[in-house]
């Protein structure tokens with residue numbers, strides 16, 4: 001019988017009692033059981049350096065080194081991000097392996113983000129993954145960051161709902177992308193709607209910046225919104241056809257509105273921070289939900305998921321849950337820590353590719369813009 005290193009292996013030692021002086025005979029028995037797959041995931045597409053170890057679809061470790069260095073710049077500074085990744089990548093991977101209690105030699109593959117993202121940041125993860133996989137003699141797997149956000153729904157975690165059945169719709173909302181994706185299976189995803197300018201996360205971050213809040217502003221707006229009135233201020237909604245989005249107009253109308261208000265009252269923002277946050281958040285959610293409803297109607301699909309950094313937003317999560325409570329949709333929302341950038345989602349995406357033996361060659365290069 002042919003056995004490959006991927007087919008087997010659990011060796012069981014049976015201790016059979018014998019009369020003295022032998023005491024025990026050790027019988028080595030080889031059982032043909034499917035072996036667990038250990039995958040190291042590496043994420044470095046933007047400003048988070050993250051490493052995770054998965055045993056099949058279960059997370060053993062998922063560590064993230066955030067980069068505070070961008071806070072006062074109002075956005076990610078690419079050169080600073082690459083340098084911070086270089087400093088963080090080895091300690092983060094080392095700690096992830098240690099906290100998963102996994103030796104390097106137990107790994108079956110290294111999965112890493114090869115795009116879309118910032119070129120310098122991606123290059124750090126890519127170069128590290130190549131040398132690491134090469135040195136260990138294991139395959140490396142390239143992962144599309146946006147697909148990985150969706151694959152995060154498939155992480156086996158008792159605090160997360162079982163994954164949606166296929167096909168389902170996923171609103172993937174991050175700092176760089178806003179897409180409505182028709183997910184036919186783990187390997188086939190069709191973008192049926194997307195932003196024609198800014199992403200939803202960008203809208204949150206830019207609105208926060210206008211209000212003088214540090215980067216990333218999305219989580220801060222979310223926090224201030226919790227005690228504000230969402231109907232206090234209204235902003236015009238974009239008129240974009242089909243399932244596409246636009247957020248650049250919202251940013252401009254917030255900018256002009258605040259400029260006018262500040263002329264009368266220089267403390268307008270401080271005085272109204274909670275109401276402004278709640279109103280901006282509610283506006284963005286209404287825009288997102290409108291097209292998601294349209295997509296559900298057009299496709300007839302009622303299994304609806306959200307993914308990406310903005311899916312951590314409490315208002316958006318609530319808006320989806322309300323649809324489920326009203327009996328309209330079955331909704332799927334990743335656990336909070338799998339929404340914003342993390343390497344567990346890269347490792348689960350890598351796991352799907354591993355099952356297909358979809359391995360990358362050593363001369364693979366990163367890409368910056370989304371491709372399906």
Ligand code: KG4
Nearest residue numbers: 174175176201216218222309310313340341
């Ligand atoms: O997916 P992600 O971590 O990184 C990218 O792939 O871009 O998304 C980051 C985006 C940022 O724009 C951040 O402000 C936004 O997600 N974000 C939020 C929240 N948490 C993160 N936006 C609104 N509410 C939140 N709670």
Ligand code: ZN
Nearest residue numbers: 174308309341
């Ligand atoms: Zn992301």
